[in-house]
Amino acid sequence: MAEKAILFDTSQCSGCKGCQAACKCWNDLPSPTALNADAPSFTGTYQNPPDLSGVTRLVMTFSEEQGGPKGIKWAFGRRSCQHCGDAPCATICPAGAIFVDEATGLVTTDAARCIGCRFCASACPFDVPRYAGDRGVINKCTGCVDRVANGLAPACVTTCQPGALSFGDRDEMVARAEERAAVLRERGYADAVAYGADEVGGLHVIQVLKYGAAAHGQRPDPAVNPAVQLTQVMKPVTGAVTGLTVAGLAAMFALGAGYKRDRRAYNPATGDTLDVDTREVIKHGDGQDTESVKEHILENLPRRKGGDHE
Structure with missing residues:
Protein backbone atom coordinates (compact mmCIF):
# COMPACT_ATOMS: atom_id res chain seq x y z
CA MET A 1 0.00 0.00 0.00
CA ALA A 2 1.30 3.45 -0.95
CA GLU A 3 1.57 6.17 1.67
CA LYS A 4 -1.77 7.89 2.21
CA ALA A 5 -2.74 11.47 2.98
CA ILE A 6 -5.76 13.62 3.76
CA LEU A 7 -6.19 16.67 1.52
CA PHE A 8 -7.94 19.70 3.03
CA ASP A 9 -8.86 22.47 0.60
CA THR A 10 -9.82 25.56 2.61
CA SER A 11 -11.24 27.26 -0.48
CA GLN A 12 -14.01 24.65 -0.60
CA CYS A 13 -14.69 24.42 3.14
CA SER A 14 -18.02 25.78 4.39
CA GLY A 15 -17.17 25.55 8.09
CA CYS A 16 -20.05 23.14 8.77
CA LYS A 17 -18.00 21.12 11.33
CA GLY A 18 -19.35 17.87 9.94
CA CYS A 19 -15.84 16.42 10.06
CA GLN A 20 -15.54 17.46 13.70
CA ALA A 21 -18.76 15.64 14.59
CA ALA A 22 -17.82 12.56 12.57
CA CYS A 23 -14.52 12.28 14.45
CA LYS A 24 -16.43 12.32 17.75
CA CYS A 25 -18.90 9.69 16.58
CA TRP A 26 -16.43 7.23 15.08
CA ASN A 27 -14.03 7.40 18.02
CA ASP A 28 -16.78 7.42 20.67
CA LEU A 29 -15.56 10.68 22.23
CA PRO A 30 -17.78 12.91 24.39
CA SER A 31 -18.60 16.46 23.33
CA PRO A 32 -18.55 19.51 25.61
CA THR A 33 -21.94 21.23 25.67
CA ALA A 34 -20.96 24.65 27.00
CA LEU A 35 -20.83 27.66 24.67
CA ASN A 36 -17.23 28.38 23.72
CA ALA A 37 -15.89 26.55 26.76
CA ASP A 38 -18.02 28.32 29.39
CA ALA A 39 -17.33 31.83 28.13
CA PRO A 40 -19.55 34.34 30.01
CA SER A 41 -20.81 35.74 26.71
CA PHE A 42 -20.49 35.18 22.99
CA THR A 43 -16.86 35.76 21.99
CA GLY A 44 -17.50 36.59 18.34
CA THR A 45 -16.31 33.29 16.93
CA TYR A 46 -18.24 30.27 15.71
CA GLN A 47 -15.32 28.05 16.70
CA ASN A 48 -16.16 25.61 19.47
CA PRO A 49 -14.44 24.12 21.36
CA PRO A 50 -11.61 26.65 21.36
CA ASP A 51 -8.85 24.05 21.10
CA LEU A 52 -7.97 20.36 21.15
CA SER A 53 -8.34 18.46 24.40
CA GLY A 54 -8.24 15.02 25.93
CA VAL A 55 -11.60 14.29 24.30
CA THR A 56 -11.31 16.35 21.11
CA ARG A 57 -9.02 15.27 18.27
CA LEU A 58 -10.19 17.67 15.57
CA VAL A 59 -11.26 21.33 15.76
CA MET A 60 -12.26 23.53 12.85
CA THR A 61 -10.91 27.03 13.42
CA PHE A 62 -12.56 30.29 12.32
CA SER A 63 -10.59 33.42 11.51
CA GLU A 64 -12.29 36.53 10.18
CA GLU A 65 -10.06 39.39 9.03
CA GLN A 66 -10.34 42.42 6.79
CA GLY A 67 -8.62 42.17 3.41
CA GLY A 68 -8.55 40.03 0.31
CA PRO A 69 -10.12 40.73 -3.10
CA LYS A 70 -13.64 40.68 -1.59
CA GLY A 71 -12.83 42.82 1.45
CA ILE A 72 -12.91 40.03 4.01
CA LYS A 73 -10.80 36.98 4.80
CA TRP A 74 -12.87 34.29 6.46
CA ALA A 75 -10.22 31.63 6.80
CA PHE A 76 -11.27 28.21 8.03
CA GLY A 77 -8.54 26.06 9.50
CA ARG A 78 -7.99 22.51 10.67
CA ARG A 79 -6.47 21.82 14.11
CA SER A 80 -5.52 18.17 14.33
CA CYS A 81 -2.57 15.83 13.95
CA GLN A 82 -0.61 16.55 10.77
CA HIS A 83 0.88 13.03 10.65
CA CYS A 84 4.49 14.10 10.14
CA GLY A 85 6.80 12.02 7.97
CA ASP A 86 9.52 12.41 10.62
CA ALA A 87 7.13 12.28 13.55
CA PRO A 88 8.90 13.63 16.66
CA CYS A 89 6.10 12.35 18.90
CA ALA A 90 6.76 8.79 17.74
CA THR A 91 10.52 9.29 18.01
CA ILE A 92 10.42 10.47 21.61
CA CYS A 93 7.72 8.11 22.94
CA PRO A 94 9.49 5.69 25.33
CA ALA A 95 6.64 3.16 25.33
CA GLY A 96 5.85 2.83 21.63
CA ALA A 97 2.36 4.19 22.24
CA ILE A 98 2.68 6.53 19.26
CA PHE A 99 4.07 5.04 16.08
CA VAL A 100 4.02 5.36 12.31
CA ASP A 101 1.72 2.90 10.56
CA GLU A 102 4.00 1.25 8.00
CA ALA A 103 1.27 0.65 5.45
CA THR A 104 0.00 4.24 5.27
CA GLY A 105 2.59 6.53 6.88
CA LEU A 106 -0.10 7.82 9.26
CA VAL A 107 0.95 8.43 12.86
CA THR A 108 -1.33 6.35 15.03
CA THR A 109 -1.60 5.39 18.71
CA ASP A 110 -1.98 2.44 21.05
CA ALA A 111 -3.58 3.70 24.26
CA ALA A 112 -2.82 0.42 26.02
CA ARG A 113 0.90 1.20 25.81
CA CYS A 114 0.70 4.85 26.88
CA ILE A 115 2.33 5.59 30.26
CA GLY A 116 1.12 9.19 30.43
CA CYS A 117 4.60 10.76 30.35
CA ARG A 118 3.44 13.45 27.86
CA PHE A 119 6.82 13.63 26.11
CA CYS A 120 4.96 13.59 22.80
CA ALA A 121 3.06 16.73 23.72
CA SER A 122 6.30 18.63 24.31
CA ALA A 123 7.87 17.28 21.11
CA CYS A 124 5.05 18.06 18.66
CA PRO A 125 5.78 21.15 16.51
CA PHE A 126 2.01 21.66 16.06
CA ASP A 127 0.98 21.38 19.73
CA VAL A 128 -1.41 18.50 19.04
CA PRO A 129 -1.28 15.58 21.53
CA ARG A 130 -3.43 16.27 24.58
CA TYR A 131 -3.59 14.46 27.90
CA ALA A 132 -6.84 12.73 28.77
CA GLY A 133 -6.63 12.99 32.55
CA ASP A 134 -9.58 10.73 33.27
CA ARG A 135 -7.93 7.88 31.38
CA GLY A 136 -4.30 8.82 32.04
CA VAL A 137 -3.31 8.60 28.37
CA ILE A 138 -2.51 10.87 25.44
CA ASN A 139 -5.27 11.55 22.92
CA LYS A 140 -4.80 12.55 19.26
CA CYS A 141 -6.01 11.75 15.75
CA THR A 142 -5.07 8.20 14.73
CA GLY A 143 -5.67 8.72 11.02
CA CYS A 144 -8.52 6.20 11.27
CA VAL A 145 -6.06 3.45 10.32
CA ASP A 146 -8.69 0.91 11.33
CA ARG A 147 -10.98 2.24 8.61
CA VAL A 148 -8.20 2.63 6.05
CA ALA A 149 -7.12 -0.99 6.57
CA ASN A 150 -10.62 -2.00 5.52
CA GLY A 151 -10.69 0.13 2.37
CA LEU A 152 -12.52 3.11 3.90
CA ALA A 153 -11.52 6.77 4.11
CA PRO A 154 -11.10 8.45 7.52
CA ALA A 155 -14.40 9.39 9.16
CA CYS A 156 -13.85 13.12 8.72
CA VAL A 157 -13.30 12.74 4.98
CA THR A 158 -16.35 10.53 4.48
CA THR A 159 -18.74 13.09 5.97
CA CYS A 160 -17.46 16.24 4.18
CA GLN A 161 -20.36 17.50 2.04
CA PRO A 162 -18.69 20.36 0.12
CA GLY A 163 -15.77 18.16 -0.91
CA ALA A 164 -13.14 20.10 1.02
CA LEU A 165 -11.64 16.83 2.27
CA SER A 166 -10.18 14.07 0.11
CA PHE A 167 -8.15 10.96 0.84
CA GLY A 168 -5.79 8.93 -1.29
CA ASP A 169 -2.18 8.25 -2.20
CA ARG A 170 0.03 10.97 -0.77
CA ASP A 171 1.77 11.83 -4.05
CA GLU A 172 -1.60 12.39 -5.70
CA MET A 173 -2.84 14.57 -2.83
CA VAL A 174 0.31 16.74 -3.00
CA ALA A 175 -0.06 17.18 -6.75
CA ARG A 176 -3.73 18.13 -6.45
CA ALA A 177 -2.94 20.64 -3.69
CA GLU A 178 -0.23 22.35 -5.70
CA GLU A 179 -2.49 22.52 -8.75
CA ARG A 180 -5.36 24.01 -6.74
CA ALA A 181 -3.10 26.59 -5.06
CA ALA A 182 -1.88 27.70 -8.50
CA VAL A 183 -5.47 28.17 -9.66
CA LEU A 184 -6.28 30.29 -6.60
CA ARG A 185 -3.26 32.51 -7.18
CA GLU A 186 -4.40 33.02 -10.76
CA ARG A 187 -7.78 34.14 -9.41
CA GLY A 188 -6.25 36.86 -7.24
CA TYR A 189 -5.48 35.06 -4.00
CA ALA A 190 -1.80 35.88 -4.02
CA ASP A 191 -1.00 34.19 -0.71
CA ALA A 192 -2.57 30.82 -1.62
CA VAL A 193 -0.17 27.97 -0.91
CA ALA A 194 -0.01 24.18 -0.81
CA TYR A 195 1.13 23.19 2.67
CA GLY A 196 2.61 19.93 3.93
CA ALA A 197 4.68 18.54 1.07
CA ASP A 198 8.03 19.04 2.84
CA GLU A 199 7.35 20.24 6.40
CA VAL A 200 8.69 17.93 9.16
CA GLY A 201 9.68 15.21 6.73
CA GLY A 202 6.50 15.60 4.69
CA LEU A 203 3.07 15.72 6.30
CA HIS A 204 0.24 13.29 5.64
CA VAL A 205 -2.35 16.04 5.94
CA ILE A 206 -1.84 18.20 2.86
CA GLN A 207 -3.63 21.57 2.83
CA VAL A 208 -4.59 24.19 0.31
CA LEU A 209 -4.42 27.42 2.33
CA LYS A 210 -6.29 30.11 0.45
CA TYR A 211 -4.95 33.08 2.42
CA GLY A 212 -1.54 31.70 3.38
CA ALA A 213 -0.35 29.53 6.25
CA ALA A 214 -0.61 32.05 9.10
CA ALA A 215 -4.16 33.18 8.22
CA HIS A 216 -5.41 29.59 8.53
CA GLY A 217 -3.62 28.94 11.83
CA GLN A 218 -0.73 26.94 10.39
CA ARG A 219 2.94 27.47 11.19
CA PRO A 220 4.89 28.64 8.14
CA ASP A 221 8.09 26.98 9.37
CA PRO A 222 7.34 24.31 12.02
CA ALA A 223 10.41 23.36 14.05
CA VAL A 224 11.01 20.20 16.06
CA ASN A 225 11.88 20.59 19.74
CA PRO A 226 15.71 20.11 20.11
CA ALA A 227 15.02 17.79 23.05
CA VAL A 228 13.87 15.15 20.55
Whole structure:
Protein backbone atom coordinates (compact mmCIF):
# COMPACT_ATOMS: atom_id res chain seq x y z
CA MET A 1 0.00 0.00 0.00
CA ALA A 2 1.30 3.45 -0.95
CA GLU A 3 1.57 6.17 1.67
CA LYS A 4 -1.77 7.89 2.21
CA ALA A 5 -2.74 11.47 2.98
CA ILE A 6 -5.76 13.62 3.76
CA LEU A 7 -6.19 16.67 1.52
CA PHE A 8 -7.94 19.70 3.03
CA ASP A 9 -8.86 22.47 0.60
CA THR A 10 -9.82 25.56 2.61
CA SER A 11 -11.24 27.26 -0.48
CA GLN A 12 -14.01 24.65 -0.60
CA CYS A 13 -14.69 24.42 3.14
CA SER A 14 -18.02 25.78 4.39
CA GLY A 15 -17.17 25.55 8.09
CA CYS A 16 -20.05 23.14 8.77
CA LYS A 17 -18.00 21.12 11.33
CA GLY A 18 -19.35 17.87 9.94
CA CYS A 19 -15.84 16.42 10.06
CA GLN A 20 -15.54 17.46 13.70
CA ALA A 21 -18.76 15.64 14.59
CA ALA A 22 -17.82 12.56 12.57
CA CYS A 23 -14.52 12.28 14.45
CA LYS A 24 -16.43 12.32 17.75
CA CYS A 25 -18.90 9.69 16.58
CA TRP A 26 -16.43 7.23 15.08
CA ASN A 27 -14.03 7.40 18.02
CA ASP A 28 -16.78 7.42 20.67
CA LEU A 29 -15.56 10.68 22.23
CA PRO A 30 -17.78 12.91 24.39
CA SER A 31 -18.60 16.46 23.33
CA PRO A 32 -18.55 19.51 25.61
CA THR A 33 -21.94 21.23 25.67
CA ALA A 34 -20.96 24.65 27.00
CA LEU A 35 -20.83 27.66 24.67
CA ASN A 36 -17.23 28.38 23.72
CA ALA A 37 -15.89 26.55 26.76
CA ASP A 38 -18.02 28.32 29.39
CA ALA A 39 -17.33 31.83 28.13
CA PRO A 40 -19.55 34.34 30.01
CA SER A 41 -20.81 35.74 26.71
CA PHE A 42 -20.49 35.18 22.99
CA THR A 43 -16.86 35.76 21.99
CA GLY A 44 -17.50 36.59 18.34
CA THR A 45 -16.31 33.29 16.93
CA TYR A 46 -18.24 30.27 15.71
CA GLN A 47 -15.32 28.05 16.70
CA ASN A 48 -16.16 25.61 19.47
CA PRO A 49 -14.44 24.12 21.36
CA PRO A 50 -11.61 26.65 21.36
CA ASP A 51 -8.85 24.05 21.10
CA LEU A 52 -7.97 20.36 21.15
CA SER A 53 -8.34 18.46 24.40
CA GLY A 54 -8.24 15.02 25.93
CA VAL A 55 -11.60 14.29 24.30
CA THR A 56 -11.31 16.35 21.11
CA ARG A 57 -9.02 15.27 18.27
CA LEU A 58 -10.19 17.67 15.57
CA VAL A 59 -11.26 21.33 15.76
CA MET A 60 -12.26 23.53 12.85
CA THR A 61 -10.91 27.03 13.42
CA PHE A 62 -12.56 30.29 12.32
CA SER A 63 -10.59 33.42 11.51
CA GLU A 64 -12.29 36.53 10.18
CA GLU A 65 -10.06 39.39 9.03
CA GLN A 66 -10.34 42.42 6.79
CA GLY A 67 -8.62 42.17 3.41
CA GLY A 68 -8.55 40.03 0.31
CA PRO A 69 -10.12 40.73 -3.10
CA LYS A 70 -13.64 40.68 -1.59
CA GLY A 71 -12.83 42.82 1.45
CA ILE A 72 -12.91 40.03 4.01
CA LYS A 73 -10.80 36.98 4.80
CA TRP A 74 -12.87 34.29 6.46
CA ALA A 75 -10.22 31.63 6.80
CA PHE A 76 -11.27 28.21 8.03
CA GLY A 77 -8.54 26.06 9.50
CA ARG A 78 -7.99 22.51 10.67
CA ARG A 79 -6.47 21.82 14.11
CA SER A 80 -5.52 18.17 14.33
CA CYS A 81 -2.57 15.83 13.95
CA GLN A 82 -0.61 16.55 10.77
CA HIS A 83 0.88 13.03 10.65
CA CYS A 84 4.49 14.10 10.14
CA GLY A 85 6.80 12.02 7.97
CA ASP A 86 9.52 12.41 10.62
CA ALA A 87 7.13 12.28 13.55
CA PRO A 88 8.90 13.63 16.66
CA CYS A 89 6.10 12.35 18.90
CA ALA A 90 6.76 8.79 17.74
CA THR A 91 10.52 9.29 18.01
CA ILE A 92 10.42 10.47 21.61
CA CYS A 93 7.72 8.11 22.94
CA PRO A 94 9.49 5.69 25.33
CA ALA A 95 6.64 3.16 25.33
CA GLY A 96 5.85 2.83 21.63
CA ALA A 97 2.36 4.19 22.24
CA ILE A 98 2.68 6.53 19.26
CA PHE A 99 4.07 5.04 16.08
CA VAL A 100 4.02 5.36 12.31
CA ASP A 101 1.72 2.90 10.56
CA GLU A 102 4.00 1.25 8.00
CA ALA A 103 1.27 0.65 5.45
CA THR A 104 0.00 4.24 5.27
CA GLY A 105 2.59 6.53 6.88
CA LEU A 106 -0.10 7.82 9.26
CA VAL A 107 0.95 8.43 12.86
CA THR A 108 -1.33 6.35 15.03
CA THR A 109 -1.60 5.39 18.71
CA ASP A 110 -1.98 2.44 21.05
CA ALA A 111 -3.58 3.70 24.26
CA ALA A 112 -2.82 0.42 26.02
CA ARG A 113 0.90 1.20 25.81
CA CYS A 114 0.70 4.85 26.88
CA ILE A 115 2.33 5.59 30.26
CA GLY A 116 1.12 9.19 30.43
CA CYS A 117 4.60 10.76 30.35
CA ARG A 118 3.44 13.45 27.86
CA PHE A 119 6.82 13.63 26.11
CA CYS A 120 4.96 13.59 22.80
CA ALA A 121 3.06 16.73 23.72
CA SER A 122 6.30 18.63 24.31
CA ALA A 123 7.87 17.28 21.11
CA CYS A 124 5.05 18.06 18.66
CA PRO A 125 5.78 21.15 16.51
CA PHE A 126 2.01 21.66 16.06
CA ASP A 127 0.98 21.38 19.73
CA VAL A 128 -1.41 18.50 19.04
CA PRO A 129 -1.28 15.58 21.53
CA ARG A 130 -3.43 16.27 24.58
CA TYR A 131 -3.59 14.46 27.90
CA ALA A 132 -6.84 12.73 28.77
CA GLY A 133 -6.63 12.99 32.55
CA ASP A 134 -9.58 10.73 33.27
CA ARG A 135 -7.93 7.88 31.38
CA GLY A 136 -4.30 8.82 32.04
CA VAL A 137 -3.31 8.60 28.37
CA ILE A 138 -2.51 10.87 25.44
CA ASN A 139 -5.27 11.55 22.92
CA LYS A 140 -4.80 12.55 19.26
CA CYS A 141 -6.01 11.75 15.75
CA THR A 142 -5.07 8.20 14.73
CA GLY A 143 -5.67 8.72 11.02
CA CYS A 144 -8.52 6.20 11.27
CA VAL A 145 -6.06 3.45 10.32
CA ASP A 146 -8.69 0.91 11.33
CA ARG A 147 -10.98 2.24 8.61
CA VAL A 148 -8.20 2.63 6.05
CA ALA A 149 -7.12 -0.99 6.57
CA ASN A 150 -10.62 -2.00 5.52
CA GLY A 151 -10.69 0.13 2.37
CA LEU A 152 -12.52 3.11 3.90
CA ALA A 153 -11.52 6.77 4.11
CA PRO A 154 -11.10 8.45 7.52
CA ALA A 155 -14.40 9.39 9.16
CA CYS A 156 -13.85 13.12 8.72
CA VAL A 157 -13.30 12.74 4.98
CA THR A 158 -16.35 10.53 4.48
CA THR A 159 -18.74 13.09 5.97
CA CYS A 160 -17.46 16.24 4.18
CA GLN A 161 -20.36 17.50 2.04
CA PRO A 162 -18.69 20.36 0.12
CA GLY A 163 -15.77 18.16 -0.91
CA ALA A 164 -13.14 20.10 1.02
CA LEU A 165 -11.64 16.83 2.27
CA SER A 166 -10.18 14.07 0.11
CA PHE A 167 -8.15 10.96 0.84
CA GLY A 168 -5.79 8.93 -1.29
CA ASP A 169 -2.18 8.25 -2.20
CA ARG A 170 0.03 10.97 -0.77
CA ASP A 171 1.77 11.83 -4.05
CA GLU A 172 -1.60 12.39 -5.70
CA MET A 173 -2.84 14.57 -2.83
CA VAL A 174 0.31 16.74 -3.00
CA ALA A 175 -0.06 17.18 -6.75
CA ARG A 176 -3.73 18.13 -6.45
CA ALA A 177 -2.94 20.64 -3.69
CA GLU A 178 -0.23 22.35 -5.70
CA GLU A 179 -2.49 22.52 -8.75
CA ARG A 180 -5.36 24.01 -6.74
CA ALA A 181 -3.10 26.59 -5.06
CA ALA A 182 -1.88 27.70 -8.50
CA VAL A 183 -5.47 28.17 -9.66
CA LEU A 184 -6.28 30.29 -6.60
CA ARG A 185 -3.26 32.51 -7.18
CA GLU A 186 -4.40 33.02 -10.76
CA ARG A 187 -7.78 34.14 -9.41
CA GLY A 188 -6.25 36.86 -7.24
CA TYR A 189 -5.48 35.06 -4.00
CA ALA A 190 -1.80 35.88 -4.02
CA ASP A 191 -1.00 34.19 -0.71
CA ALA A 192 -2.57 30.82 -1.62
CA VAL A 193 -0.17 27.97 -0.91
CA ALA A 194 -0.01 24.18 -0.81
CA TYR A 195 1.13 23.19 2.67
CA GLY A 196 2.61 19.93 3.93
CA ALA A 197 4.68 18.54 1.07
CA ASP A 198 8.03 19.04 2.84
CA GLU A 199 7.35 20.24 6.40
CA VAL A 200 8.69 17.93 9.16
CA GLY A 201 9.68 15.21 6.73
CA GLY A 202 6.50 15.60 4.69
CA LEU A 203 3.07 15.72 6.30
CA HIS A 204 0.24 13.29 5.64
CA VAL A 205 -2.35 16.04 5.94
CA ILE A 206 -1.84 18.20 2.86
CA GLN A 207 -3.63 21.57 2.83
CA VAL A 208 -4.59 24.19 0.31
CA LEU A 209 -4.42 27.42 2.33
CA LYS A 210 -6.29 30.11 0.45
CA TYR A 211 -4.95 33.08 2.42
CA GLY A 212 -1.54 31.70 3.38
CA ALA A 213 -0.35 29.53 6.25
CA ALA A 214 -0.61 32.05 9.10
CA ALA A 215 -4.16 33.18 8.22
CA HIS A 216 -5.41 29.59 8.53
CA GLY A 217 -3.62 28.94 11.83
CA GLN A 218 -0.73 26.94 10.39
CA ARG A 219 2.94 27.47 11.19
CA PRO A 220 4.89 28.64 8.14
CA ASP A 221 8.09 26.98 9.37
CA PRO A 222 7.34 24.31 12.02
CA ALA A 223 10.41 23.36 14.05
CA VAL A 224 11.01 20.20 16.06
CA ASN A 225 11.88 20.59 19.74
CA PRO A 226 15.71 20.11 20.11
CA ALA A 227 15.02 17.79 23.05
CA VAL A 228 13.87 15.15 20.55
CA GLN A 229 17.27 15.09 18.88
CA LEU A 230 18.98 14.97 22.26
CA THR A 231 17.10 11.80 23.17
CA GLN A 232 18.36 10.18 19.97
CA VAL A 233 21.95 11.18 20.74
CA MET A 234 21.65 9.72 24.23
CA LYS A 235 20.17 6.38 23.13
CA PRO A 236 23.49 4.87 21.92
CA VAL A 237 25.24 6.13 25.07
CA THR A 238 22.66 4.71 27.44
CA GLY A 239 22.58 1.53 25.40
CA ALA A 240 26.36 1.13 25.72
CA VAL A 241 26.27 1.77 29.47
CA THR A 242 23.45 -0.72 29.85
CA GLY A 243 25.39 -3.26 27.83
CA LEU A 244 28.48 -2.86 30.01
CA THR A 245 26.40 -3.18 33.15
CA VAL A 246 24.78 -6.38 31.92
CA ALA A 247 28.15 -7.77 30.84
CA GLY A 248 29.62 -6.97 34.25
CA LEU A 249 26.77 -8.64 36.07
CA ALA A 250 27.07 -11.67 33.82
CA ALA A 251 30.79 -11.93 34.55
CA MET A 252 30.19 -11.74 38.29
CA PHE A 253 27.53 -14.43 37.98
CA ALA A 254 29.93 -16.64 36.04
CA LEU A 255 32.63 -16.18 38.63
CA GLY A 256 30.23 -16.88 41.44
CA ALA A 257 28.60 -19.93 39.84
CA GLY A 258 29.28 -22.97 41.95
CA TYR A 259 31.15 -20.92 44.55
CA LYS A 260 30.74 -21.98 48.17
CA ARG A 261 33.03 -20.38 50.71
CA ASP A 262 34.53 -22.87 53.21
CA ARG A 263 33.68 -22.25 56.85
CA ARG A 264 36.95 -21.60 58.68
CA ALA A 265 38.03 -21.04 62.27
CA TYR A 266 41.31 -19.80 63.73
CA ASN A 267 42.88 -21.51 66.77
CA PRO A 268 45.04 -18.88 68.51
CA ALA A 269 46.68 -21.52 70.74
CA THR A 270 48.22 -23.39 67.79
CA GLY A 271 48.10 -20.69 65.15
CA ASP A 272 46.19 -23.03 62.87
CA THR A 273 43.26 -22.16 60.60
CA LEU A 274 40.87 -25.12 60.53
CA ASP A 275 38.08 -26.20 58.18
CA VAL A 276 35.04 -26.24 60.47
CA ASP A 277 33.40 -29.12 58.58
CA THR A 278 36.41 -31.46 58.18
CA ARG A 279 38.57 -30.19 61.10
CA GLU A 280 41.53 -30.23 58.69
CA VAL A 281 44.31 -27.65 59.08
CA ILE A 282 44.09 -25.30 56.14
CA LYS A 283 47.06 -23.14 57.04
CA HIS A 284 49.30 -22.29 59.94
CA GLY A 285 50.10 -18.76 61.04
CA ASP A 286 48.29 -15.42 61.04
CA GLY A 287 44.58 -15.91 61.52
CA GLN A 288 43.73 -13.19 58.99
CA ASP A 289 42.57 -14.40 55.61
CA THR A 290 45.25 -13.32 53.14
CA GLU A 291 43.63 -14.64 49.97
CA SER A 292 41.78 -12.25 47.67
CA VAL A 293 38.11 -12.61 46.82
CA LYS A 294 39.09 -13.54 43.27
CA GLU A 295 41.39 -16.29 44.55
CA HIS A 296 38.63 -17.70 46.71
CA ILE A 297 36.20 -17.66 43.77
CA LEU A 298 38.67 -19.31 41.41
CA GLU A 299 39.69 -21.98 43.86
CA ASN A 300 36.06 -23.08 44.20
CA LEU A 301 35.19 -23.12 40.50
CA PRO A 302 35.04 -26.48 38.66
CA ARG A 303 38.26 -27.40 36.91
CA ARG A 304 38.88 -28.91 33.52
CA LYS A 305 41.13 -31.91 33.06
CA GLY A 306 44.04 -29.67 32.18
CA GLY A 307 43.67 -27.80 35.45
CA ASP A 308 42.23 -24.62 33.93
CA HIS A 309 39.08 -23.11 35.29
CA GLU A 310 35.96 -23.31 33.19
